[in-house]
Amino acid sequence: MTKVTHEVARELEAFVIQEARLADESKYQEWEDLWADDGVYWVPLREGDDPTQKVSHLYDNRTRLATRIRQLKTGYRYSQLPVSGMRRVISNFEYAEEVNGCFQVEANFFLPEYSIQSVHDFRVWSGRVIYTLSRRENTFQIHMKKIVLVNGAEPVPTMSFLI
Amino acid sequence: MTTNIDYNHLVQADKIHGSLYTSDDIYADELEKIFHNSWVYVGHESEIKKTGDYITREIGRSSVIMVRDKSGSINVHANRCMHRGNMLCNEGEGNKRNFTCPYHGWVFGLDGALMDVAYPGGFDKPLDELNLQTLVTDSYRGFVFASFIQPAISFDDYLGNAKSLIDRSCEMSPNGKIDLKGGWIRQRFDSNWKMLPENDTDGYHVNYVHQSFVMAIDSQYGEFVGAEDSVKGVIKDWGNGHTEIDFSAGYAKTLDWLGSTPEKVKSYVDSMREAYGREKADKILYDGPPHACIFPNLFLGEMNIVIFQPTGTNSSVQWSTPMFLDGAPELDFKLLRQSEGALGPAAFLLADDATIAERAQKALLAGDPWCDLSRGLQRETTDENGVITSHMTDETSNRGFWHHYRSVMAGER
Numbered sequence: 421m422t423k424v425t426h427e428v429a430r431e432l433e434a435f436v437i438q439e440a441r442l443a444d445e446s447k448y449q450e451w452e453d454l455w456a457d458d459g460v461y462w463v464p465l466r467e468g469d470d471p472t473q474k475v476s477h478l479y480d481n482r483t484r485l486a487t488r489i490r491q492l493k494t495g496y497r498y499s500q501l502p503v504s505g506m507r508r509v510i511s512n513f514e515y516a517e518e519v520n521g522c523f524q525v526e527a528n529f530f531l532p533e534y535s536i537q538s539v540h541d542f543r544v545w546s547g548r549v550i551y552t553l554s555r556r557e558n559t560f561q562i563h564m565k566k567i568v569l570v571n572g573a574e575p576v577p578t579m580s581f582l583i
Numbered sequence: 584m585t586t587n588i589d590y591n592h593l594v595q596a597d598k599i600h601g602s603l604y605t606s607d608d609i610y611a612d613e614l615e616k617i618f619h620n621s622w623v624y625v626g627h628e629s630e631i632k633k634t635g636d637y638i639t640r641e642i643g644r645s646s647v648i649m650v651r652d653k654s655g656s657i658n659v660h661a662n663r664c665m666h667r668g669n670m671l672c673n674e675g676e677g678n679k680r681n682f683t684c685p686y687h688g689w690v691f692g693l694d695g696a697l698m699d700v701a702y703p704g705g706f707d708k709p710l711d712e713l714n715l716q717t718l719v720t721d722s723y724r725g726f727v728f729a730s731f732i733q734p735a736i737s738f739d740d741y742l743g744n745a746k747s748l749i750d751r752s753c754e755m756s757p758n759g760k761i762d763l764k765g766g767w768i769r770q771r772f773d774s775n776w777k778m779l780p781e782n783d784t785d786g787y788h789v790n791y792v793h794q795s796f797v798m799a800i801d802s803q804y805g806e807f808v809g810a811e812d813s814v815k816g817v818i819k820d821w822g823n824g825h826t827e828i829d830f831s832a833g834y835a836k837t838l839d840w841l842g843s844t845p846e847k848v849k850s851y852v853d854s855m856r857e858a859y860g861r862e863k864a865d866k867i868l869y870d871g872p873p874h875a876c877i878f879p880n881l882f883l884g885e886m887n888i889v890i891f892q893p894t895g896t897n898s899s900v901q902w903s904t905p906m907f908l909d910g911a912p913e914l915d916f917k918l919l920r921q922s923e924g925a926l927g928p929a930a931f932l933l934a935d936d937a938t939i940a941e942r943a944q945k946a947l948l949a950g951d952p953w954c955d956l957s958r959g960l961q962r963e964t965t966d967e968n969g970v971i972t973s974h975m976t977d978e979t980s981n982r983g984f985w986h987h988y989r990s991v992m993a994g995e996r
Contacts, residue, residue: 538941
C-alpha cells in the first residue's frame with residue numbers, strides 16, 4: 421500500500437461524494453452503474469467478521485446487488501415506499517494505492533435517515549466505510565464497499581435503503 | 584398479577600380484539616404468564632460447546648445467562664447478582680471460569696453457587712442462601728427451554744406435537760444435529776411481539792407484502808403465489824400454539840427449498856442417504872425443513888433459527904441465525920447468504936414484514952377494534968392427532984396461536 425497524490429485523493433473523494441449523493445437520493449440505476457462486475461456490497465455485523473463463517477446484514481455479490489436494485493425498482497418494496505429521506509456526511513478520509521493499481525478509500529460516515537414508511541422516525545446511522553476502487557474510463561468503479569456500523573451487532577431497524 | 588382482562592372476550596373463534604397488540608396492561612400480563620411462568624425457548628446447546636461457554640438472552644424483562652458448567656450440564660441463571668442486583672455478564676457470549684460481579688466482587692460458580700464474598704468478615708449469612716436464581720430448564724435435541732417457576736404443564740406436554748417439528752429440523756443434518764455458530768442478526772420491529780409469530784406462519788400475505796420479492800426474484804416461493812386453486816402448500820395448527828406453513832406439497836423438485844439440485848450438493852445428498860437410507864433421505868431432501876413457530880418465541884424458519892423477543896408493548900426484536908447442519912459444512916456459505924436474503928433489517932423479505940407490522944401497530948388504534956380471523960374455518964380438517972390442516976392461505980395457524988394464547992392468559996394452561 422502506498423500513499424496517493426493530492427490530485428488522486430481529490431478525484432477519489434469526488435467519486436465517493438458522488439456515490440453518496442446517488443445513494444441518498446435513491447437513484448438506483450445510476451448507483452448500480454458505479455459497480456464493477458466483481459463488486460461486493462457488504463455490511464458485516466461487526467468488524468473482523470469472516471463472511472464465510474458469520475452472517476452479515478448483507479453480503480451481496482454483483483448478481484445479488486442487481487437483484488436488490490431490481491426489487492427496489494418494482495414499486496412494491498414497502499420498506500422503501502416512499503424512499504427514506506437521507507443526507508449523509510462523509511469525513512476523515514484516508515487513501516491508499518494497492519500494488520495491483522486499485523485504490524482503497526476509508527472514511528467515517530454519519531447518515532441521518534428520516535424513516536417515513538411506517539414509524540416516521542428520525543434515525544442516525546454511523547460507522548466506517550471502506551471502498552476498493554479502480555479506474556474505469558474517466559471515473560472509478562467499485563469492487564468492494566464494506567460498511568461497518570458502530571451498532572451492527574445490536575438490534576437494528578429496517579435498513580433496506582442504500583447504505 | 585391479577586387482572587380483570589377478559590381474554591375469552593378478546594379472543595373469539597373467528598376474531599380477536601386489537602387491544603391484544605396495543606394494551607400496556609395486557610403486555611405486562613404476558614410478561615408474567617408467558618415469559619415468566621411458562622416454557623420459553625432460550626438457546627441451543629451448540630452455542631455453548633465447552634465448559635464455561637455462555638450466552639446471554641432476554642426472556643421477557645429478564646436477562647438470563649445460559650452456561651455449560653463443569654459437569655457438562657446446561658444451566659440458565661438470572662443475569663443478576665444476588666447481592667445488590669448488578670449484571671453479571673454484560674457481553675452476549677463468552678467463556679468464564681466463574682461469574683464475578685463487578686460491583687462488590689461476589690463470585691458465583693457456573694452452577695450458580697455463591698463461592699466467595701469479598702471481605703467476608705462482615706458477612707454472616709451462609710453462602711448457599713444466596714446462590715444465583717436458576718431457572719427450571721429442559722431441552723429437546725439441543726433446544727433449551729426454561730421458565731422462572733415450575734410451569735403448570737410438563738415440558739413434554741408443552742412441546743407436544745412440536746417435537747416432530749424439531750425432529751424434522753434436526754434430520755436435515757446427516758448427524759441429526761444442527762450447529763448455531765453463524766452469529767445472530769437482530770432486527771428491531773416497532774410492533775408488538777405477537778405480530779412476529781403470527782406473520783411467520785401466515786401463508787396469506789406472501790403475494791402482497793412480498794410482491795416486490797416475487798417480481799424481482801425467481802425462488803421456490805414463486806410456487807406459492809399463484810391462483811388460489813394452484814397453491815399446494817398447506818397450513819397446520821399442531822396444537823399448543825405451535826403452527827406451520829407446510830410447503831412440501833407445493834415443491835416441484837428435490838431440494839427446491841435450498842434452491843439447489845442433487846448434482847450441485849452431491850456430497851450432502853450422499854451423506855444423507857448413508858445416514859437415513861435412500862428412501863427416507865430422499866423424502867427429507869424433497870420435503871425440506873419445517874417453516875413452523877413453536878409457542879411462544881421460537882421459529883424454525885426453514886434453514887434458519889429465529890427467536891422473538893418482546894421489548895415493550897409496541898416494540899420487539901427478531902433474532903435470526905442460519906441453521907448450519909452438523910456433518911454438512913459445505914452448505915454453510917449458501918446458508919449464510921440465504922439467511923441474509925430472507926431475514927434481517929436489509930433482507931429481501933423481513934424488511935418489508937417489519938414495515939407492514941409497524942403500520943398495523945398504528946392502524947390498530949383506529950376505529951373498529953376487531954381483527955377478523957375467520958378465513959378457512961369452513962374448510963379445515965382435523966386428523967386423529969388433533970392436528971388441523973387447511974389451505975395455505977387460511978388463518979388456521981393464526982387461530983391456533985391465539986386460541987392457545989387465550990388458554991394461557993386466562994389461566995387454563
